[in-house]
Amino acid sequence: MAANKVISVSASMEAGCQVHADIRGHKVTIDQPTQAGGTDEGPTPLEFFLFSLAGCIASIARVAAMQQKIEMRSISVDVDGAMNPAGLLGKPTEDRTGFQTITVKAQIDADLNDEEKVKFFQEVCHRCPLDDNIMLETKVTHSLV
DSSP states (O other): OOOOOOOOOOEEEOSSSOEEEEETTEEEEEOOOGGGTSOOOSOOHHHHHHHHHHHHHHHHHHHHHHHTTOOEEEEEEEEEEEOOTTTTTTOOOSSOSSOSEEEEEEEEEESOOHHHHHHHHHHHHHHOHHHHHHHSOOOOOOOOO
């Protein structure tokens, strides 16, 4: 099946470690901590990645709650990613470069019992495009222009 919606982001890096983007008028900066040579002016790409997953799950939860007429007062999403940084540092390793595990935990304040919250949260995660991209293989192509 062909994609019918394309979401695009353009980013650039000049001197230093900062990566800048203007996404629909929102100025976004990715940086590295000072101990990694950056100026710590923004989250790292890996932190943004985990934040994106948490944000997507929370956003889908709000949509699902409205669709199901559930009064969801709040949702908090914690995401932890465990990885061996050797690969990204160019060091030999048997481990993959990316996260080896990602753990998502949520607290939902809504008029649902515990069993209903579990069912709702599972549905939300299955509807989240980022969760889908992490769980299933997505073809990524690379090219120079």
